[in-house]
Amino acid sequence: MKRPTVVVLGAGYGGLSVITKLQKLVNADDADIILVNKNDYHYESTWLHEAAAGTMTPDAVRYDIGGVLDKGKVNFVQATVENIDTKAQKVITDRSEISYDYLVVGLGFEGETFGIPGLKEHAFSIANVKAARQIRDHIEYQFATYSLEEVKDPSRLTIIVGGAGFTGIEFLGELADRLPELCEEYDVDPKAVRILCVEAAPMVLPGFDEELVEYAVNYLKSKGIEFSIGTPLTEATPEGVKIKKGEDVFEDIPAKTVVWAAGVRGNSIIEKAGFENMRARIKVDPDLRAPGHNNVFIVGDCALMINAQTERPYPPTAQIAMQQGAHTAHNLVALFKGDELEPFTPDLKGTVCSLGENEAIGEVFGRKITGKKAAMMKKVIDNRALYILGGPGLVFKKGKLNMF
Numbered sequence: 001m002k003r004p005t006v007v008v009l010g011a012g013y014g015g016l017s018v019i020t021k022l023q024k025l026v027n028a029d030d031a032d033i034i035l036v037n038k039n040d041y042h043y044e045s046t047w048l049h050e051a052a053a054g055t056m057t058p059d060a061v062r063y064d065i066g067g068v069l070d071k072g073k074v075n076f077v078q079a080t081v082e083n084i085d086t087k088a089q090k091v092i093t094d095r096s097e098i099s100y101d102y103l104v105v106g107l108g109f110e111g112e113t114f115g116i117p118g119l120k121e122h123a124f125s126i127a128n129v130k131a132a133r134q135i136r137d138h139i140e141y142q143f144a145t146y147s148l149e150e151v152k153d154p155s156r157l158t159i160i161v162g163g164a165g166f167t168g169i170e171f172l173g174e175l176a177d178r179l180p181e182l183c184e185e186y187d188v189d190p191k192a193v194r195i196l197c198v199e200a201a202p203m204v205l206p207g208f209d210e211e212l213v214e215y216a217v218n219y220l221k222s223k224g225i226e227f228s229i230g231t232p233l234t235e236a237t238p239e240g241v242k243i244k245k246g247e248d249v250f251e252d253i254p255a256k257t258v259v260w261a262a263g264v265r266g267n268s269i270i271e272k273a274g275f276e277n278m279r280a281r282i283k284v285d286p287d288l289r290a291p292g293h294n295n296v297f298i299v300g301d302c303a304l305m306i307n308a309q310t311e312r313p314y315p316p317t318a319q320i321a322m323q324q325g326a327h328t329a330h331n332l333v334a335l336f337k338g339d340e341l342e343p344f345t346p347d348l349k350g351t352v353c354s355l356g357e358n359e360a361i362g363e364v365f366g367r368k369i370t371g372k373k374a375a376m377m378k379k380v381i382d383n384r385a386l387y388i389l390g391g392p393g394l395v396f397k398k399g400k401l402n403m404f
């Protein structure tokens with residue numbers, strides 16, 4: 001019998017977890033395994049806010065995919081996926097078409113703009129390494145230009161962060177760390193800088209523990225960050241943003257830097273390929289297959305799963321993406337053998353939100369933590385992801401080893 005071809009799309013947390021687990025579970029003769037990714041590197045999406053603020057270099061948040069592959073078992077194709085033809089069982093890329101028997105889609109997230117005018121044109125999004133590098137360079141350019149110009153334009157030093165979810169808050173924490181360095185480097189008076197976070201909901205980190213949220217807000221305010229809460233951003237323009245402060249009350253805020261961190265959706269390839277979806281995410285079957293597609297698994301941010309206890313979707317996180325990836329590798333092996341597939345249940349260990357290098361808040365195994373302890377825990381979590389995908393060698397090469 002012909003050995004099956006397994007194609008995995010995306011080398012993010014989900015896709016790379018499938019691959020690194022599968023290459024341990026199968027022999028080279030069991031299956032042809034192909035990994036397709038746009039770049040020849042994996043980036044730590046969970047560190048992108050650091051690259052965007054400039055507290056880490058873009059290179060530090062990525063590593064070569066080849067370094068974690070068993071090349072005797074996995075064939076890596078660097079290509080951009082353009083579409084999926086599920087009827088013909090083919091993936092269409094910018095380089096070639098690839099046929100599959102089994103497909104795993106792990107193409108990750110894209111920024112969600114909710115149709116708000118001007119955001120696509122005038123705001124940045126912390127979406128990938130290249131986008132993060134652009135944000136860092138843009139902020140530095142604004143500081144350099146402000147320093148040089150005779151008639152100072154204060155909007156060059158105004159940074160608006162749209163959304164006080166985990167991404168927005170983690171980015172603000174990094175900005176708070178980076179600001180003193182930037183001011184010194186570009187001869188800018190720190191008092192001239194304004195960093196404002198605009199949040200639509202009545203609280204920062206909606207739904208998270210209120211005591212921890214208060215800790216985070218107090219800490220960020222002590223670093224000079226301002227918050228405008230319960231005030232949705234309604235438009236971005238070349239000059240700045242418009243925010244809604246009440247019924248028919250709007251305020252224009254001039255700002256040369258607007259970073260939109262107010263939500264994510266799945267990859268638009270999901271919509272293009274004709275899967276039934278909600279914001280480019282597929283409501284998967286319990287074994288993570290796409291409904292009606294027995295040979296297509298969805299992992300990571302393209303998968304939508306409902307938490308039966310809360311009746312709300314699980315949040316799209318790296319934690320869940322990695323668990324889904326490993327689970328799918330086991331289910332693929334079960335399919336090869338003709339065994340039953342296992343349903344997936346996330347094992348949620350908690351959430352830690354960094355507030356820069358040495359501060360954080362979190363709830364881990366049901367316990368609240370703050371400050372240095374929480375910041376250390378965040379680095380442990382970051383290193384653990386490297387360990388799972390690349391072993392101790394990758395932790396030594398790329399890990400956050402400055403724990404104390």
Ligand code: FAD
Nearest residue numbers: 010012013014038045046080081108300301316317318319
């Ligand atoms: P991704 O990690 O996004 O990977 C998708 C991969 O697919 C990428 O390699 C991409 O290059 C590739 N790709 C995309 N399109 C194509 C294409 N057309 N063709 C070929 N390749 C393509 N979650 C946590 O659990 N903890 C955290 O602390 C945390 N922090 C975060 C901080 C930030 C700033 C952000 C933005 C997110 C954070 N998250 C965190 C969420 C987490 O990053 C995502 O849930 C996770 O990355 C999803 O993994 P994934 O494998 O689905 O996709």
Ligand code: NAD
Nearest residue numbers: 163164165166167199200201232233262263315316352353
């Ligand atoms: P999110 O959806 O969690 O938060 C977006 C925020 O933007 C919300 O607070 C929302 O009220 C606000 N918002 C929406 N529309 C707005 C508007 N018009 N104006 C102003 N504010 C508006 O998105 P995220 O923070 O990008 O997180 C995405 C996913 O990644 C989540 O699942 C999150 O848990 C995960 N993540 C986790 C961590 C961590 O664990 N440390 C860090 C970053 C992201």
